[in-house]
Amino acid sequence: MMINAQPPGWRNPRPPARYRFLVIGGGPAGLMAARTAAAMGARVALIEAHLIGGISANNGCIPSKTLIRTAQAYAMMREAPRYGALRPCEISVDFPAAMVRMRRIRERLVRIDSPAKLAAAGIDLYFGHAHFVGPDSVDVDGIKLRFGKALIATGSRAMLPEIEGLEKAGFLNNETIFDLQELPASLLVVGGGPLGCELAQAFARFGTRTLISHREPLFLPAEERDAAQMVSDALARDGVEIHLNSQPTRVREQDGRKHVDLLNEGNTATTVVDHILTGIGRLPAVEGLCLAAAGIQYDEVTGIHVDDFLRTSNSHVYAAGDVCLKFRFTNTAEASARIVVHNALLFGRQRLSALTVPWCTHTDPQVAHVGLYVKEARERNIPVKTFTVPMHDVDRAITDGAEDGFVKIHVREGTDQILGATIVGRGAAEMINVVSLAMVAGVGLCRLASVIHAYPTQGEAVRQAAQACADTLMSPLLVGIRRWWLKARDAPQRAARSGQTS
Template sequence: MSKFDIYPIDEFNRKLLNNVHPENWENPTPAKKYNLVVIGAGTAGLISSIITASLGGKVALIEKELMGGDCLNVGCVPSKAILKSAKIAHYLKNASKYGFDNKEISSNDFPKVMERVRKIRAQISKNDSVKRYTDLGVDVFLGTAKFLNENQIEVDNKVLNFKKAIIATGAKAYVPDIPGLKENGYLTNETIFNLTTLPKHLLIIGGGPIGCEMAQAFRRLGAKVTIVEYSRLLAREDIEASEIIKKVFLNEGINILEHSQVIKVSQTNNEDKIITVKRQNETVEIVADYILVAAGRAPNVKDLNLEAAGIEYDERFGIKVNDFLQTSNKNIYAAGDCCMKWKFTHAADAAAQIAVQNALFKGKKRLSSLIMPWCTYTDPEVAHVGMYEEEASEKGDQTTTYKFDISENDRAQTESETTGFVKVLVKKNTDKILGATIVSSHAGEMINELTFAMVNNIGLGKINNVIHPYPTQSEAIKRVAGLYNKSRLTPFVAKLIGWWLKFQRR
């Protein structure tokens, strides 16, 4: 095991570590003063530093663990790699739907699946490597950053003087205070990709995006899986979307305990875990060999000595910033998971661009101006952008919803992927798009069209004029637009058209 919880140390993980935290790296001699010092080399930090360097600015980037942050090392990249393998396993087990004999996979396949995950991660790691960023003009410092005062940061016993700084330290798994949990062991997204043997029974605490994605992946790869969720699956999503995922999970054999919570963890004689779960008025005990904690994210704000720089923060919710991503120190900004409710790679990317413009060029770009889509990569996927109906109602907006079921889409039928819908929320009596939810096998790709429309203030009705290739699942969006246009055909207008066509026959 490496000091960064990366295991096993095979050729792929060695390649990863050599790229993102080379063992013999020597930090450079600091410049006299930097235009920008960035703390954290996840997405927000990488984007901030590369923009500054590309514009000719002098920039330092500090990372105490692994370049690439969560996304590369323990988030997006490994999770999507394992999800693809799990989907192939699902296809094999259900091959009769496509005209073949079903094929059962074996737990012996799991080590090869995880080797593939490590291989892909290692391949991609060169994009976030110390060498790449150094070659592009960034001074990379590996070590723990600590503010000395309002315009100095110490790392590796070196003092960095800065004009402006951006904190992009990200977040880590939030671990609830459950008796016996720490003593008996658990996994998070930071350690689950170290597994080389398939769990017999994986119990997941939390039914949010990470919990749901890993539940489906490990179930499809052959593990027994139980989800314990305090409220409902994907609680932040459209309730109809949540119910669809719940039904899919139950059909695939995932045990779901909603409105439940783990109250205690103990251990059997053979080192399996006994998880005590409180569910409404009853208490049940579940035996599992692994526990995955997926109960949310906590910002990385400790050990930075933020007080010395006059930066206000909250250990649970992160660094306090205004709409310009400026902290309580006017020369220091923050971006990404350490300060934002949107904890997505693409959100960190967009926020970093705002922070750099505002920090270096006295810009006035606002975080609130962003229209932020997101996607949970279950099968089917759940994607959303904009407001939900309840949010619009709270703001006093009257709305109309248009919905088209994916089961009516020809491409979905040819691929036997008919679960889901496209739902678009518009301002009443207009075609102004306020929000949208898509549940489909390609929802993460499809949501982009509606996001583009919202960003550019293109109404739903105009999408009906866009020719979509046939057959594609994105045609479902055009069909929703058609439903809006059809709604404009009031009885009076229909009567006028009928009269005109009758007149034309004379």
């Protein structure tokens, strides 16, 4: 991976007098912006401090989803009788093999944006730490680069929870857990957000004694309550020891193991584990950029301040991705980068607020969402009607043994305008894309009722919700006319039958 992401002996190019477009950060947003700008013919510089691909490719989505898939395979072996199959007599977990597969896949995907390919695309690639030295210039390890427009896409970094003794005792985060060589015997996951839930379930399925501590009363606090409850139930079924309304207060190392004090409603209990994984969130990576030298406003919690066009307080500098956005997803980073290139180089007026962004927590079942939640719609005084289809009413979910979940689609009451949707199920990440497409295209929910879906598929749940919406919106007058028409058409036949009987 290191060879593909940052070749040894790499020499930074000799800079021109000025770059048309300069990008700081080689993660999803930076790569998307650099490639797009170079394809337009702009002279582009891309600066990366460590690894091309950023957190997503190296320490985030790609490695985590690879391990999750392997863990799911072990879970399905254990659940073989549910599918009419024999459970293997012995299920031996080969964690090192799973990690080798993860690293192989990660390396394969990193090659897509290897330094050689970026250079071939016309991008001047610099490895080093960049900081601003003026409103139109940056320094990269002693090399001064000037620019016409610039993009800051430095991403985010793991947040360290304030727990006494944690740093001294040692801990794992999303940037170090994928360096493990052996399966931990026990693991405490701090935080019940998407990362915490995903990895807690995966390691429990590998056979690790896994505990998860979350300070709130339910996991996934941003999601709808019934969706979060289904995830909580699933984690419990997989053997995760759940501690809600709980938070670690102190860690101390003894005999090579970590003793953790957990505070719950005033009571403290101590648990002993081999490793601690922190998954409480991320902070924007703004340190060391000397943003003040370029007149760029920011703070350490929300990141760089941008307007709806993703411009910073310096009109020549833009920001995209985790360093400035509330929603820190790879797809959002790439979409925001495309907006920046259009606005910076083509004098466009594309707005961040116009984006429709779906996301998914890849537990089993998955939780996917797009658009507004009911609570958000009501806060905006938008009347909402929700159409719900439980997955146990969907033929393919039944045949797959994946009946846990539902499809919820929210529309503006009295219309079929889709406001948002939440899908819980084994195929939720794929199904949410249909709803996203309809929202972007301005297609009402009723129109989806007439779309013929392949049968049997779990996506049929979306069509069922659409049909329920269509039935509800049919006007009483139209219903009455149809009934009158059919009754009138049947009247002669009823009269004939009556005559024959008499």
